[in-house]
Amino acid sequence: GVTRRYTFNVGMTSVTRLCGTKSIPTVNGQFPGPRLDAREGDRVVVTVHNRMSRNVSFHWHGIRQLRNGWADGPAYITQCPVQPGQSYVYDFTVTGQRGTLWWHAHLSWLRVHLYGPLLILPELGVPYPFAAPYKEVPILFGEWFKADTESVISQALQTGAGPNVSDAYTFNGLPGPTYNCSSSKDTYTLKVRPGRTYMLRLINSALNDELFFGIANHTLTVVEADANYIKPFTVTTLVISPGQTMNVLLTTSASPSSQSQSFAMAIAPYTNTQGTFDNTTAAAVLQYDAPTPPSSTQNLPLPALPRYNDTSAVASFTSNFRSLASAQYPARVPQAVDRRVLFTVGLGTDPCPSNQTCQGPNGTKFAASINNNSFVRPRSALLEAHYQRRYAGVLMANFPTTPPHPFNYTGAPPNNTFVAHGTRVVPVKFNTSVELVMQGTAIQGAESHPLHMHGFNFFVVGQGFGNYDPINDPAKYNLVDPVERNTVSVPTAGWVAVRFLADNPGVWLMHCHFDVHLSWGLSMAWMVDDGPLPNQKMLPPPSDLPKC
Numbered sequence: 117g118v119t120r121r122y123t124f125n126v127g128m129t130s131v132t133r134l135c136g137t138k139s140i141p142t143v144n145g146q147f148p149g150p151r152l153d154a155r156e157g158d159r160v161v162v163t164v165h166n167r168m169s170r171n172v173s174f175h176w177h178g179i180r181q182l183r184n185g186w187a188d189g190p191a192y193i194t195q196c197p198v199q200p201g202q203s204y205v206y207d208f209t210v211t212g213q214r215g216t217l218w219w220h221a222h223l224s225w226l227r228v229h230l231y232g233p234l235l236i237l238p239e240l241g242v243p244y245p246f247a248a249p250y251k252e253v254p255i256l257f258g259e260w261f262k263a264d265t266e267s268v269i270s271q272a273l274q275t276g277a278g279p280n281v282s283d284a285y286t287f288n289g290l291p292g293p294t295y296n297c298s299s300s301k302d303t304y305t306l307k308v309r310p311g312r313t314y315m316l317r318l319i320n321s322a323l324n325d326e327l328f329f330g331i332a333n334h335t336l337t338v339v340e341a342d343a344n345y346i347k348p349f350t351v352t353t354l355v356i357s358p359g360q361t362m363n364v365l366l367t368t369s370a371s372p373s374s375q376s377q378s379f380a381m382a383i384a385p386y387t388n389t390q391g392t393f394d395n396t397t398a399a400a401v402l403q404y405d406a407p408t409p410p411s412s413t414q415n416l417p418l419p420a421l422p423r424y425n426d427t428s429a430v431a432s433f434t435s436n437f438r439s440l441a442s443a444q445y446p447a448r449v450p451q452a453v454d455r456r457v458l459f460t461v462g463l464g465t466d467p468c469p470s471n472q473t474c475q476g477p478n479g480t481k482f483a484a485s486i487n488n489n490s491f492v493r494p495r496s497a498l499l500e501a502h503y504q505r506r507y508a509g510v511l512m513a514n515f516p517t518t519p520p521h522p523f524n525y526t527g528a529p530p531n532n533t534f535v536a537h538g539t540r541v542v543p544v545k546f547n548t549s550v551e552l553v554m555q556g557t558a559i560q561g562a563e564s565h566p567l568h569m570h571g572f573n574f575f576v577v578g579q580g581f582g583n584y585d586p587i588n589d590p591a592k593y594n595l596v597d598p599v600e601r602n603t604v605s606v607p608t609a610g611w612v613a614v615r616f617l618a619d620n621p622g623v624w625l626m627h628c629h630f631d632v633h634l635s636w637g638l639s640m641a642w643m644v645d646d647g648p649l650p651n652q653k654m655l656p657p658p659s660d661l662p663k664c
């Protein structure tokens with residue numbers, strides 16, 4: 117591999133959307149941020165200069181960072197943030213991965229503006245396991261808030277209420293024609309030629325919403341998920357959770373009729389919690405190369421997307437994913453399990469301080485937890501504490517690996533939803549094969565949780581609705597060709613089972629990729645020991661590692 121060098125100058129830039137201008141954090145003045153390109157096996161070196169007046173850190177979402185948590189990026193987990201005026205070099209090698217990933221800020225809600233594609237081509241001379249597309253196009257879904265997003269979340273945390281929702285969904289940063297005040301310059305347009313195959317590299321970088329996506333009059337063939345090839349399948353609508361990436365092939369019609377040379381692409385939220393989201397369908401334009409381009413793209417018919425709460429459409433889409441599991445791309449699913457862990461994931465509450473009125477459920481404050489533990493961000497980085505074996509004052513006791521209260525959907529809702537708080541981790545011995553079952557509790561109404569794991573991919577061996585049944589459900593696991601991912605949605609009122617091999621020493625965050633749930637504490641970390649061999653130990657920290 118070669119070395120690819122990038123510089124991120126992080127500063128404030130004025131950007132206008134929905135008829136309003138605000139100053140937002142950007143990388144090199146670009147929104148969305150710059151695209152990083154690499155091949156499998158390359159070394160990527162990104163020098164970050166923080167020229168803002170607030171802290172920042174960057175995460176290379178989905179990159180495994182073997183033995184190299186120093187480059188992973190979540191603030192206070194693997195590093196202290198990069199402070200104003202400081203610099204930090206993220207230096208990592210892409211090993212055994214190829215496909216679409218992305219990068220984003222990993223502190224508070226800064227990723228709403230600081231994100232971009234991280235595209236990994238196969239090694240030189242290695243083809244895709246499908247016909248080479250004519251063109252490849254990254255499409256990032258996002259959210260735009262008219263308000264300052266840091267105030268949105270800090271106000272929500274203060275009052276205990278759910279945060280205000282965004283004002284628009286975006287395609288590559290553009291809200292498109294379904295919003296008031298959007299001009300054609302605010303619409304993302306993908307120009308295509310007839311009769312060609314395009315590969316759309318889809319990235320859901322929205323803060324708080326899973327999204328349906330479709331293109332009027334076209335089908336999509338999904339060929340890759342979270343930088344892992346899958347057995348191709350074709351759909352008219354897909355669903356993608358925040359944090360997830362998906363490569364889809366779009367074959368354009370050989371001769372679009374002369375009247376309809378443009379088609380709407382659309383995204384709309386999937387959520388079961390009515391009234392707490394912006395239900396606007398956002399649109400972009402797929403425009404065929406034509407002698408006379410259409411005069412207006414304002415009123416293109418939108419593709420039919422499922423209803424906002426169509427959980428069965430989501431379940432049937434999700435059930436299509438299968439690893440390629442070929443000789444060239446085997447699915448290395450752990451067949452035996454050394455350690456079983458059961459997590460309940462969901463929302464909960466904190467009591468309201470006596471000198472305050474709180475706007476959360478029944479006058480409490482919203483919180484979120486895993487096994488009733490709401491994660492507390494430490495004051496210094498966990499990875500450094502682990503490397504130096506100095507845990508006092510940084511970590512609390514171990515994270516609970518079984519739920520403190522047995523969970524049962526058929527019982528009455530619990531009358532105590534209060535969570536416990538702590539900076540807790542699960543210590544894991546090197547090379548342990550772990551089976552993790554995540555049970556959604558949906559205490560505050562039905563809601564799914566896209567759980568993202570740093571440092572690993574996992575295999576999704578099973579999922580279902582209702583209570584996980586430890587006797588009968590494991591018998592139905594797919595241990596042959598389950599999909600390998602870094603982010604999986606724990607279905608609303610359901611569960612998901614994943615397996616991974618803990619072969620990467622370090623401290624690795626796992627959290628809900630809805631930023632609001634992360635802010636409420638739906639997070640934990642795995643602390644994986646060094647192995648016995650020299651090449652199974654954490655690398656030493658770089659000399660410019662930021663201090664807290």
Ligand code: C2O
Pocket residue numbers: 175177190220222359568570625627629
């Ligand atoms: Cu894409 Cu910890 O996040």
